[in-house]
Amino acid sequence: xxxxxxxxxxxxxxxxxxxxxxxxxxxxxxxxxxxxxxxxxxxxxxxxxxxxxxxxxxxxxxxxxxxxxxxxxxxxxxxxxxxxxxxxxxxxxxxxxxxxxxxxxxxxxxxxxxxxxxxxxxxxxxxxxxxxxxxxxxxxxxxxxxxxxxxxxxxxxxxxxxxxxxxxxxxxxxxxxxxxxxxxxxxxxxxxxxxxxxxxxxxxxxxxxxxxxxxxxxxxxxxxxxxxxxxxxxxxxxxxxxxxxxxxxxxxxxxxxxxxxxx
Amino acid sequence: xxxxxxxxxxxxxxxxxxxxxxxxxxxxxxxxxxxxxxxxxxxxxxxxxxxxxxxxxxxxxxxxxxxxxxxxxxxxxxxxxxxxxxxxxxxxxxxxxxxxxxxxxxxxxxxxxxxxxxxxxxxxxxxxxxxxxxxxxxxxxxxxxxxxxxxxxxxxxxxxxxxxxxxxxxxxxxxxxxxxxxxxxxxxxxxxxxxxxxxxxxxxxxxxxxxxxxxxxxxxxxxxxxxxxxxxxxxxxxxxxxxxxxxxxxxxxxxxxxxxxxxxxxxxxxxxxxxxxxxxxxxxxxxxxxxxxxxxxxxxxxxxxxxxxxxxxxxxxxxxxxxxxxxxxxxxxxxxxxxxxxxxxxxxxxxxxxxxxxxxxxxxxxxxxxxxxxxxxxxxxxxxxxxxxxxxxxxxxxxxxxxxxxxxxxxxxxxxxxxxxxxxxxxxxxxxxxxxxxxxxxxxxxxxxxxxxxxxxxxxxxxxxxxxxxxxxxxxxxxxxxxxxxxxxxxxxxxxxxxxxxxxxxxxxxxxxxxxxxxxxxxxxxxxxxxxxxxxxxxxxxxxxxxxxxxxxxxxxxxxxxxxxxxxxxxxxxxxxxxxxxxxxxxxxxxxxxxxxxxxxxxxxxxxxxxxxxxxxxxxxxxxxxxxxxxxxxxxxxxxxxxxxxxxxxxxxxxxxxxxxxxxxxxxxxxxxxxxxxxxxxxxxxxxxxx
Numbered sequence: 020x021x022x023x024x025x026x027x028x029x030x031x032x033x034x035x036x037x038x039x040x041x042x043x044x045x046x047x048x049x050x051x052x053x054x055x056x057x058x059x060x061x062x063x064x065x066x067x068x069x070x071x072x073x074x075x076x077x078x079x080x081x082x083x084x085x086x087x088x089x090x091x092x093x094x095x096x097x098x099x100x101x102x103x104x105x106x107x108x109x110x111x112x113x114x115x116x117x118x119x120x121x122x123x124x125x126x127x128x129x130x131x132x133x134x135x136x137x138x139x140x141x142x143x144x145x146x147x148x149x150x151x152x153x154x155x156x157x158x159x160x161x162x163x164x165x166x167x168x169x170x171x172x173x174x175x176x177x178x179x180x181x182x183x184x185x186x187x188x189x190x191x192x193x194x195x196x197x198x199x200x201x202x203x204x205x206x207x208x209x210x211x212x213x214x215x216x217x218x219x220x221x222x223x224x225x226x227x228x229x230x231x232x233x234x235x236x237x238x239x240x241x242x243x244x245x246x247x248x249x250x251x252x253x254x255x256x257x258x259x260x261x262x263x264x265x266x267x268x269x270x271x272x273x274x275x276x277x278x279x280x281x282x
Numbered sequence: 283x284x285x286x287x288x289x290x291x292x293x294x295x296x297x298x299x300x301x302x303x304x305x306x307x308x309x310x311x312x313x314x315x316x317x318x319x320x321x322x323x324x325x326x327x328x329x330x331x332x333x334x335x336x337x338x339x340x341x342x343x344x345x346x347x348x349x350x351x352x353x354x355x356x357x358x359x360x361x362x363x364x365x366x367x368x369x370x371x372x373x374x375x376x377x378x379x380x381x382x383x384x385x386x387x388x389x390x391x392x393x394x395x396x397x398x399x400x401x402x403x404x405x406x407x408x409x410x411x412x413x414x415x416x417x418x419x420x421x422x423x424x425x426x427x428x429x430x431x432x433x434x435x436x437x438x439x440x441x442x443x444x445x446x447x448x449x450x451x452x453x454x455x456x457x458x459x460x461x462x463x464x465x466x467x468x469x470x471x472x473x474x475x476x477x478x479x480x481x482x483x484x485x486x487x488x489x490x491x492x493x494x495x496x497x498x499x500x501x502x503x504x505x506x507x508x509x510x511x512x513x514x515x516x517x518x519x520x521x522x523x524x525x526x527x528x529x530x531x532x533x534x535x536x537x538x539x540x541x542x543x544x545x546x547x548x549x550x551x552x553x554x555x556x557x558x559x560x561x562x563x564x565x566x567x568x569x570x571x572x573x574x575x576x577x578x579x580x581x582x583x584x585x586x587x588x589x590x591x592x593x594x595x596x597x598x599x600x601x602x603x604x605x606x607x608x609x610x611x612x613x614x615x616x617x618x619x620x621x622x623x624x625x626x627x628x629x630x631x632x633x634x635x636x637x638x639x640x641x642x643x644x645x646x647x648x649x650x651x652x653x654x655x656x657x658x659x660x661x662x663x664x665x666x667x668x669x670x671x672x673x674x675x676x677x678x679x680x681x682x683x684x685x686x687x688x689x690x691x692x693x694x695x696x697x698x699x700x701x702x703x704x705x706x707x708x709x710x711x712x713x714x715x716x717x718x719x720x721x722x723x724x725x726x727x728x729x730x731x732x733x734x735x736x737x738x739x740x741x742x743x744x745x746x747x748x749x750x751x752x753x754x755x756x757x758x759x760x761x762x763x764x765x766x767x768x769x770x771x772x773x774x775x776x777x778x779x780x781x782x783x784x785x786x787x788x789x790x791x792x793x794x795x796x797x798x799x800x801x802x803x804x805x806x807x808x809x810x811x812x813x814x815x816x817x818x819x820x821x822x823x824x825x826x827x828x829x830x831x832x833x834x835x836x837x838x839x840x841x842x843x844x845x846x847x848x849x850x851x852x853x854x855x856x857x858x859x860x861x862x863x864x865x866x867x868x869x870x871x872x873x874x875x876x877x878x879x880x881x882x883x884x885x886x887x888x889x890x891x892x893x894x895x896x897x898x899x900x901x902x903x904x905x906x907x908x909x910x911x912x913x914x915x916x917x918x919x920x921x922x923x924x925x926x927x928x929x930x931x932x933x934x935x936x937x938x939x940x941x942x943x944x945x946x947x948x949x950x951x952x953x954x955x956x957x958x959x960x961x962x963x964x965x966x967x968x969x970x971x972x973x
Binding site: 097 | 794795798799801802803804805806807809810813814816817818819820821822823824825831835933934936937940943944947954
């Protein structure tokens with residue numbers, strides 16, 4: 020087995036009296052694609068928020084490349100190499116598509132006030148690199164986000180393209196691990212099939228490790244190496260898609276328990 | 283035969299009559315409730331303005347003065363039109379125009395314009411005028427003439443300061459209240475009808491009329507500026523040798539006294555005591571209307587085409603021509619003060635000081651979205667630091683190692699101000715960090731309130747008895763030496779032209795800084811923070827550091843302004859740094875157009891130049907008493923009608939008009955409606971097309 024990229028140990032968080040996550044153990048290996056499923060309110064997004072530093076866990080530890088992420092700010096987590104997308108697409112709507120992707124390379128660049136003011140060679144080189152990288156990342160999605168679109172504000176994009184731009188923005192931070200929060204939500208079957216392919220390519224061509232929350236079981240089946248099912252903040256089951264999807268507890272969590280067993 | 287003709291004639295007559303009755307009937311089919319609402323609004327506005335004292339306060343300034351132009355009479359008995367009356371007559375015109383406005387939505391037919399518009403205007407005006415009549419009646423009822431000395435007294439004078447004889451004379455046109463009773467409804471009715479009638483005219487005609495009216499008022503109000511500019515230019519044309527005194531304080535020093543070549547024109551247009559002569563009114567009106575018509579019929583299309591051609595050119599070429607444009611503007615600005623008199627230069631210097639502040643605040647508020655209401659603190663730090671370093675009159679408690687750039691005989695040390703400025707910069711940046719560090723972690727309203735508090739704390743520190751030995755408490759610091767630049771001259775308040783140049787130089791720096799930063803990694807990070815702070819942080823932006831940096835850059839620019847301010851004024855007091863200054867700079871940025879450098883420049887010129895700063899008079903000195911009223915009204919109006927400001931930032935106006943923007947983009951086919959219609963759709967289309 021390869022090295023543990025992300026290792027989560029006994030992670031708990033409570034909001035008041037509510038246990039959003041309870042003693043969660045979870046790990047991701049380098050180069051894996053892990054699907055996280057579970058009914059609404061299972062704690063999936065909270066789980067992402069905690070990895071990305073937006074919520075501080077009550078107890079437990081998150082190790083990334085062997086170092087703890089607890090207590091880091093979201094920007095430091097991104098700096099370490101974890102990028103994410105949001106369930107409810109949150110682009111910088113009034114910045115152009117190119118700017119959206121350029122700005123997310125912030126933590127990989129370093130030019131400051133002096134470079135900008137005196138337009139130093141270093142500043143120009145860095146700007147050029149940022150732009151080239153942004154165009155390369157956007158080119159990953161075919162012709163949809165490049166060309167004349169580069170200079171258009173993100174707000175004119177269709178829903179599916181906004182999701183793609185969010186992924187592009189996450190890719191541009193040069194991460195090792197990408198957390199995708201419902202990447203195909205709101206897409207039609209054709210679009211989601213296409214995005215499923217792209218998620219596979221994110222690993223094969225770009226070498227990203229991926230953790231993905233998704234409700235669309237076709238996508239989860241097609242792309243995940245391993246599936247984890249959460250419910251009420253606890254791991255219900257994990258293993259291959261077949262194992263998890265046939266697990267009676269998982270079916271129960273999604274569909275409720277059969278009538279005869281309820282008594 | 284004749285019978286038939288008669289019949290035809292009769293039917294025609296009948297038709298004509300019924301048509302006429304239709305028109306007459308139609309004329310009275312007005313939206314009564316709207317007319318009454320606007321009329322009531324007009325009445326309220328007129329009464330409010332009268333009681334605030336604006337008409338009386340501005341009565342001394344003549345706009346038109348055509349009968350006996352060389353005799354000054356405080357209350358014109360039909361001799362002309364004072365600014366005070368303009369302040370009243372403006373409203374029926376505006377509301378008459380406004381009552382005809384309607385929102386026409388897609389697919390909705392606009393109401394047909396016609397006689398009913400005029401009637402609506404008339405109704406609005408008459409109702410508004412009746413409001414003034416009632417006010418006049420009340421004044422007359424309250425007016426009691428003291429039998430002993432014949433001086434009228436007013437019982438209500440106590441709560442209402444402006445409830446006095448001056449207002450009575452003004453409102454009655456000095457013809458007794460019975461005259462005012464019918465004159466006001468008639469006058470306001472006609473004015474409002476005219477305002478409503480503007481909507482019935484064809485576009486070019488209306489534009490010409492509006493241009494003529496605006497030009498007459500503007501030329502008259504800005505008489506002083508026109509006089510000054512044309513006077514200076516005319517003198518230079520008459521005696522080009524004046525230019526040799528370019529670096530001196532006074533261009534006329536040692537030169538023979540010459541008359542401006544424009545003197546004839548100025549005498550033709552203006553009366554000696556202020557205001558336009560009748561011939562001036564006609565001249566200005568005809569010229570303005572003519573230019574407007576010329577613009578409508580001849581040049582308009584060409585200007586548009588040229589603009590489009592310019593925009594279509596490649597960006598690189600455009601950069602060259604914008605650079606040429608910048609150089610031309612810069613040269614014009616450098617030469618400008620030479621033609622203007624002391625007072626206009628003083629005005630420009632004030633505009634520059636506030637422009638510098640506004641540019642700094644624009645980075646903080648416009649780019650990074652940090653609503654800083656205590657911005658004046660950095661202005662104060664800049665001013666006081668400079669004062670401490672360049673005034674022999676600084677507090678006694680300073681230890682001797684704190685440098686003082688003043689020679690023993692009380693002269694400024696050459697270049698001392700520059701060294702002081704470096705220290706000022708460092709100090710302002712430190713203050714920015716000090717205030718920013720605790721504040722910047724907050725967001726939105728909380729941040730605004732806390733900055734407001736810190737702004738006051740800094741001022742109170744300078745005012746305090748505790749630090750009196752350092753900053754002089756309420757007495758402030760006086761005897762601040764100007765900035766001595768050796769052979770380049772000394773900048774002091776006595777020579778506003780030099781202040782203007784200094785301020786111009788620093789504004790250029792500030793503009794360059796804003797422009798460069800906006801297009802850099804930092805600018806992008808600031809924009810992202812403004813758009814969505816938590817996402818920006820999740821995308822790897824250290825929001826605390828970035829916001830702090832914006833705060834510090836803003837602080838340094840404000841401190842430059844403070845340093846120039848103290849060199850110019852020569853003495854500073856805590857009262858120069860009231861919270862009002864923060865508010866006014868913010869209003870300048872908002873009204874001008876947040877996030878846009880051109881907008882901020884426009885805002886400073888309009889607000890500080892025309893209306894005046896917190897304590898500095900503007901071009902319209904008559905307005906200075908009502909400055910804050912006008913600032914407030916302008917702010918409210920802008921927020922309602924044009925929240926993106928006078929010269930909007932494209933991005934910001936997109937944000938504020940998201941719906942309209944998307945609609946436009948959709949019409950232009952730029953909105954992305956999903957993929958299937960995009961690539962694959964196109965592919966299918968090309969496949970199908972040949973078949």
